[in-house]
Amino acid sequence: MPNVKNNASTQETCRRLIDAAGQVFAERGLHAATVKEITERAGVNTAAINYHFNDKQELYTEVIRHALSQTPMIREAELGGTPEERLRTFISEVIADLFDPERPSWRATVVAHEFIQPTGALDAVLDDLIRPRAQLLHDLVRELVGDGPDEFAIACARFSVAAQCFFYLYNRELLKRLSPELSAPENSAELAERIADFSLAGLKALARGDAKSAE
Amino acid sequence: MPNVKNNASTQETCRRLIDAAGQVFAERGLHAATVKEITERAGVNTAAINYHFNDKQELYTEVIRHALSQTPMIREAELGGTPEERLRTFISEVIADLFDPERPSWRATVVAHEFIQPTGALDAVLDDLIRPRAQLLHDLVRELVGDGPDEFAIACARFSVAAQCFFYLYNRELLKRLSPELSAPENSAELAERIADFSLAGLKALARGDAKSAE
Amino acid sequence: MPNVKNNASTQETCRRLIDAAGQVFAERGLHAATVKEITERAGVNTAAINYHFNDKQELYTEVIRHALSQTPMIREAELGGTPEERLRTFISEVIADLFDPERPSWRATVVAHEFIQPTGALDAVLDDLIRPRAQLLHDLVRELVGDGPDEFAIACARFSVAAQCFFYLYNRELLKRLSPELSAPENSAELAERIADFSLAGLKALARGDAKSAE
Amino acid sequence: MPNVKNNASTQETCRRLIDAAGQVFAERGLHAATVKEITERAGVNTAAINYHFNDKQELYTEVIRHALSQTPMIREAELGGTPEERLRTFISEVIADLFDPERPSWRATVVAHEFIQPTGALDAVLDDLIRPRAQLLHDLVRELVGDGPDEFAIACARFSVAAQCFFYLYNRELLKRLSPELSAPENSAELAERIADFSLAGLKALARGDAKSAE
């Protein structure tokens, strides 16, 4: 957490540091990223990170917090419509965010790093930023499948939905090599629809209880 | 690639180095892992890595290769039964492998690291180890949905299936915190069934062409 | 080439590093010299070499440059008098420089090392520092022998003069053992005169064309 | 000094090691030369140096001894003729040896290294190999200049002669850059004659006592 300063130039420096650090952490990971590269890309002096964030790790935590606080997940809560429509909207937004060449691409990558190998930053933002988003998806799935399935089934189902979105976050590099057409931003709308179709079919089957696992 | 030695103790040393390195790379990532920690855990000399593998990066590549070459994906090709049964078997095997407390847990983690942020090891094993496995799943999905859907739809569908498995690989730490019951090995059989149910429902919908994306 | 810093203490640190490095490089050669010994002798931090000179090799190049830029050869150009007097002055200055116990003795030795086995530093200073000095001696010899001899003869003659001086640079250790009296600084004035006598006799013979090689 | 073995293959291995080591020491110097490169070039196993010569330093000493024992200096003693003719022959042989592309070129270079920076090998061979050669040249110079000049003058004169030969040994690399024509083997005969002319003129002047240093 940065020292809270009111000074406008301090805030500007912090903002530039977070942006530069996000890029470098995304490209190289926490350890391989060097303070020198971050400060040079931010155009600030060598000591700025220690001055504003105490150390590299705290800057990293701030970068993770920043990245997670801007994910679009939260917005689906504000949307109306049928549950089906809201699930489609949710998936579209997440996929669009991942593929949008306009948005800083480092946000998703640093989060992926941290999820695979938590450094403490994950726990620092778990309750503020992650649990509420997870709850939203949980509630939406419950609405879609009704009261029949137990909580374990709900957990599986919501992760099946989330997994399909996260997949395109975690495996960008692999997909570039295996299925370049799936990496192209112009196909992301169709991809989102297909994920939604697939997911709604899976959820409806769960709602009907016609699955083998329900026997 | 290690120097090929016939000596039995050399092979033993290499094996112990790969195992120790797998653990350390999984815990810390390629850059944060130190050769000192690896060699100490393996109980060998500091110079052993350079002697047997030339350098740290080549040891890492060997760890990735080792991890991937032991994934069970390939075995589903040998299984008989209907396509549905083979998909269920495939998912069960992958999930069982991820949750099996007997198997070294670092295999999955190092692969996850490498997929998110390739270091060159990914490309070194792409054609040998990854493409054949990807092709198997592609063919199975095609069998299940018939000739109707185009290749893009097949690609989306197979990644939707794969994504649900990978999710439990990539997000172990997150799941421990959000849904401890989904991290428990004793629930992995039910989890696998639910993933299979969800996936088969999604694939059948694609086969029927009753999806919004088919309009 | 050191980073150009204005700071006075930085310049002081660089000066001390060059002086310490000169000693150690002279004693041990480029490869056998360790940065640890250099930095300890300079009383600075281990990282100072990399900070000020990027790496050991660049420090070495700077040492060579420093050593060559302080040779007295260049001054003979400013001296007046007959060509004979100028040659005597030139030889006296070079010999005096080599034997002067006040001047750091490493300058000559590091240059000798680099001339025998160039590491890249030689080429870095060839055009700046070596060719101009070589040209001065060439011109002086040409003046002394007139237009008769061809360029090859001039080349041989100027190297015969230079060789007698360089000999006492290269073979200090050998001379200490074979002819201690020739290593004594108090005899250096007589030595310089004898070299000059010997050389002027050789040059006059060349000018007269009474040599066997001119037949 | 190698363990004296009668075994023919042992002698063969030592010979190959000395030859390979001579090349590598000449190219890189004592420290930068690696045991691995030497043994590989010699086609022997890693431990051969320690086995046959105890350690790298003793192999190096043996290389120096080998190099010095084959210099042609000694042969002039066997030659007849006037002192002038014998000096010409001596200089021709030394120069021819340095420029002869047929002879292994590392001999001169390793000696030059050792003369500039004695490692102990110099002292090991000083009395056997160096003093006798130095004495021969001393005696020849004394014969040429008669009894007039004192020993200091003789010392200066003989080093003036030797210096002109050594110069082309020590400064090979520099000469390649400054005067390529003086590096060409086909010009070495003319070079030797010019050195002899220059030297004989210098010695005759010393004999006549017409030098400034004699005043």
Next chain:
DNA sequence: AATGAATGAGCCTTCATTCAT
């Protein structure tokens, strides 16, 4: 006798952090 696999000391360099200004 001769080998080559394995060792451990030590090297150069990098880098997050500090401190005088």
Next chain:
DNA sequence: GATGAATGAAGGCTCATTCAT
């Protein structure tokens, strides 16, 4: 407040040497 020069700890790697065979 903010800087950038300087630090020291630690990292990966090399290499002469050893030792079991």
